Amino acid sequence: MLRIGVDLGGTKIEVLALDGVGREVFRKRIPTPQGDYAATLRTVAALVDDAEREIGARATVGVGMPGTLSLVTGLVKNANSTCLIGHPLKQDLERVLGREVRLANDANCFALSEAVDGAGRGAAVVFGVILGTGVGGGIVVRGRVLEGANAIAGEWGHNPLPLPQAADLPLPDCYCGRAGCVETYLSGPAMAREHRRRTGRELDPPRIAARAAEGDADCEATLARYEERLARALGSIINVLDPDVIVLGGGMSNLARLYEGVPRLWNRYVFSDHVATRLARHAHGDSSGVRGAAWLWGGPQGGH
Numbered sequence: 001m002l003r004i005g006v007d008l009g010g011t012k013i014e015v016l017a018l019d020g021v022g023r024e025v026f027r028k029r030i031p032t033p034q035g036d037y038a039a040t041l042r043t044v045a046a047l048v049d050d051a052e053r054e055i056g057a058r059a060t061v062g063v064g065m066p067g068t069l070s071l072v073t074g075l076v077k078n079a080n081s082t083c084l085i086g087h088p089l090k091q092d093l094e095r096v097l098g099r100e101v102r103l104a105n106d107a108n109c110f111a112l113s114e115a116v117d118g119a120g121r122g123a124a125v126v127f128g129v130i131l132g133t134g135v136g137g138g139i140v141v142r143g144r145v146l147e148g149a150n151a152i153a154g155e156w157g158h159n160p161l162p163l164p165q166a167a168d169l170p171l172p173d174c175y176c177g178r179a180g181c182v183e184t185y186l187s188g189p190a191m192a193r194e195h196r197r198r199t200g201r202e203l204d205p206p207r208i209a210a211r212a213a214e215g216d217a218d219c220e221a222t223l224a225r226y227e228e229r230l231a232r233a234l235g236s237i238i239n240v241l242d243p244d245v246i247v248l249g250g251g252m253s254n255l256a257r258l259y260e261g262v263p264r265l266w267n268r269y270v271f272s273d274h275v276a277t278r279l280a281r282h283a284h285g286d287s288s289g290v291r292g293a294a295w296l297w298g299g300p301q302g303g304h
Helices: 037-055 089-097 106-117 188-199 205-213 217-241 258-269 285-297
Strands: 003-008 012-018 024-031 060-065 101-105 125-131 135-141 245-249 278-281
Touching: 003 037, 003 106, 003 285, 012 037, 012 285, 024 037, 037 089, 060 089, 060 106, 060 285, 089 101, 101 106, 101 285, 106 125, 106 135, 106 245, 106 285, 125 217, 188 205, 188 217, 205 217, 217 245, 217 258, 245 285, 258 278
Parallel strands: 003 060, 060 101, 125 245, 245 278
Antiparallel strands: 003 012, 012 024, 125 135
């Protein structure tokens, strides 16, 4: 069974084809048409056509998308790619592709990929976290994405940061209309913005981490605040979901020190005498979401 996954990102659209055991047999990515819904549909159709022509067979299609589909209207909601909002994306993709299409939030696709054959393989409950330009999350239970009654399960980035402290104030405004969301503290731009506000220096997270390793006290302080906030935020997730593993993705997941520092800190926020939850780095890099989109039609050999 051949599966095609499509990652419908804000800056690029990627297509990936997997064979029945999960081997990659085709991949291509091109820039996303900016602000043009009709052109986005045409681009997806062209990429799927390219993939099927290359592999010589018709395949299932799964799509990872920013935002989600409203269970009331069937239209896209909560998407930071705003040209998608209010459109019947599933129906339109099925029309241009001539088949059923399965859609899921891109963070759910990331979590599914890592649960099927990535860093969470074999775990009963996986919480996948995207720490990038934005902050999102997805939940996979025994190989199946948990969508929830409102299709927002795992929308961790727009909860308030737990237990705000003096260093967290004033609460930063979020594009969602609220203030103090997890995303406003733990995204890559949030780290850079806070470092600039406190030090007057314009540095991106990789350079902040590099300078901290060289002994820069200001950069070390920025990273320490980030780790402590991440520990607080993930501690609340462990208290509610109690996952076997939390898998990090997105650009901030490349900060190697998080995997030792954050679990050391989250013990104080978890309501247990011992925390068995693992914190793991993604296994599939920035391709994990598109792999998860393909797995929306089932894992290797038809089962998760």
